[in-house]
Amino acid sequence: TIRALISLAAQKSWFLYQLDVKSAFLNGTLNEEVYVQQPQGFVAKGEEEKVYKLKKALYGLKQAPRAWYSEIDAYFITKGFQRSKSEPTLYVKTQGKTGILIISLYVDDLVFTGSDEKMIEEFKQDMMKKYEMSDLGLLHYFLGIETCQNEESVFISQKKYAKTLLEKFRMSNCKSVPTPLVVNEKLKKEDGSGEVDSSLYRSLVGSLLYLTATRPDIMYATSLLSRYMHKPSQAHFGAAKRVLRYIQGTISFGIMYERNVETKLIGFYDSYWDGCVDDMKSTSGYVFSLGSGVMSWGSKKQQTVAQSSAEAEYVSASLATSHAIWLRRIFEDLGEKEGEATPSNRQLLWQKIPSTIAGQNTLPS
Numbered sequence: 633t634i635r636a637l638i639s640l641a642a643q644k645s646w647f648l649y650q651l652d653v654k655s656a657f658l659n660g661t662l663n664e665e666v667y668v669q670q671p672q673g674f675v676a677k678g679e680e681e682k683v684y685k686l687k688k689a690l691y692g693l694k695q696a697p698r699a700w701y702s703e704i705d706a707y708f709i710t711k712g713f714q715r716s717k718s719e720p721t722l723y724v725k726t727q728g729k730t731g732i733l734i735i736s737l738y739v740d741d742l743v744f745t746g747s748d749e750k751m752i753e754e755f756k757q758d759m760m761k762k763y764e765m766s767d768l769g770l771l772h773y774f775l776g777i778e779t780c781q782n783e784e785s786v787f788i789s790q791k792k793y794a795k796t797l798l799e800k801f802r803m804s805n806c807k808s809v810p811t812p813l814v815v816n817e818k819l820k821k822e823d824g825s826g827e828v829d830s831s832l833y834r835s836l837v838g839s840l841l842y843l844t845a846t847r848p849d850i851m852y853a854t855s856l857l858s859r860y861m862h863k864p865s866q867a868h869f870g871a872a873k874r875v876l877r878y879i880q881g882t883i884s885f886g887i888m889y890e891r892n893v894e895t896k897l898i899g900f901y902d903s904y905w906d907g908c909v910d911d912m913k914s915t916s917g918y919v920f921s922l923g924s925g926v927m928s929w930g931s932k933k934q935q936t937v938a939q940s941s942a943e944a945e946y947v948s949a950s951l952a953t954s955h956a957i958w959l960r961r962i963f964e965d966l967g968e969k970e971g972e973a974t975p976s977n978r979q980l981l982w983q984k985i986p987s988t989i990a991g992q993n994t995l996p997s
Contacts, residue, residue: 633719633721634774635788635927636928636959637722637734637736637966638889639923640734640922640966642891643894643895643924644895646746648745648770648779649745649756649768649769649771650743650769650770651756652740652742652768653704653763653764654763656704656739656740657690657693657696657699658690659688660695660696660700660701661703662689663699666685666686666695667683667684667685668683670682670683700739700740712725716962716965722734722736723735723736730748731746731748731751732746732747733751733755734746738774741774743771775845777845777846778791778792785890785891787889788887789884789885790847793842794883797843798880798883800839801836801873801876806877808880808881808882809874809878812852812874813852813871814871819856819868820909821910822865823865825866825867827866830862830863832869833860833864833869833872836872836876837858837861841854846887847879848919849885850878850879851929851930852915852917852931853871853875855915857871859933890923890925893923896922897920897921897959897960897963897974898920898921898922898974899918899952899956899975899976900952901917901919901948901976902918902948903917904944905940908933913933913934913935913936914937914947915932916934917930918948928959930955932951934947949976952976960974
C-alpha cells in the first residue's frame with residue numbers, strides 16, 4: 633500500500649510527507665477494566681495492597697494497539713476522512729473537485745500526500761493540536777526504505793539496510809555474482825550436503841525477505857530459500873550466501889517512479905511449472921506497475937500439483953487477477969478508478985534507470 637501511494641504521488645507530481653506520533657499507545661482509551669500493580673518506588677504508604685485502574689492504555693498491554701487504532705480512526709472520521717474498504721489503514725479526504733488528501737497509517741507513523749498544499753498544512757496543524765507529534769517534513773526514511781524525492785522522480789531503495797545485512801553475515805568484502813541463483817539449479821529438502829545452524833539460516837532468510845520491500849529481483853530466490861527453514865542444509869545455506877553476493881554487486885538497486893506519467897495499472901505474471909523437486913508443485917509470480925516503476929510483486933508456490941504447464945499458467949493468472957482486483961479497489965478509493973480492464977503480459981520487462989540516480993545501469997521492473 634505504501635509503494636502504491638508513492639507511485640501514485642510520483643505520477644501526480646505530489647510530494648510525500650511524514651508525521652510521527654510520540655508515545656502513540658498512551659493515547660488509546662480502554663473499553664475494558666484493566667488493573668496494574670503499583671510501580672516500584674511509587675507505592676502509596678498504607679495502601680500497599682491496592683492496585684491502579686487504568687483509564688488509558690499503556691505500552692505492553694495486549695489491548696494497546698487496538699485502543700490506539702480505534703482512537704486515531706475515530707479522529708480521522710470526525711475530520712471528514714473516508715476509510716478505505718480494502719485497506720483499513722488508508723484514509724482519503726476530498727475537497728471540491730480537485731482537492732484530495734491521502735493518509736497511510738502504520739502504527740505511529742503517518743505518510744500523507746495530496747493535491748492541495750493548504751489541506752496538507754491544515755492537516756498538520758490539526759494533528760499537532762490533537763496529539764504530540766514530530767513533523768519529519770518530506771518523506772526520507774520509512775520502515776527501512778530510503779526515499780529520494782525531486783521534481784522529476786521518486787526513488788526508493790534499502791541501500792543502508794543492504795550494507796548492514798552484508799556486515800551482519802560477514803560478506804562485506806565478498807565477490808559479486810551476476811544472478812541471485814545458479815541457472816537451472818534445483819534445491820531439494822534432502823540433498824546429502826549436511827545440516828547447518830537453522831537459527832543462522834532463518835535469520836539470513838528473514839533478513840532477505842525484509843529486503844524484498846524494494847528488491848523484486850530477489851523475490852523468487854528468497855521465497856525459494858524460505859521453503860527450507862525447518863532443516864536447512866549446506867546447499868541451502870550456500871544458495872542464500874550467493875544471494876548476498878548478488879546484493880554486493882547491486883547494492884544501490886531500487887525502484888524509480890517517474891513523474892507526469894499516465895496513471896495506468898499494468899500487470900505481469902508467469903509460472904514455473906514443476907519447479908519443486910520434492911512435491912512437484914509449480915511456482916506463481918506476478919508484478920504490477922502504475923505506468924513507471926513496479927509497486928507490487930510476489931512469488932508463491934502453488935497449493936496444488938499442476939498436471940500441465942497450461943494449468944500452472946491458469947493458476948498463476950488466477951493469483952494475479954485476485955491481486956489486480958484488490959489493487960483496482962485501492963486506487964478507486966484513492967480517486968483513480970480504472971475505466972478499462974487491467975492489461976497483462978506474461979513477459980517481465982526491464983527498465984532503464986539513469987545511473988546517476990539508481991547507481992546501476994538496469995533495474996528489474
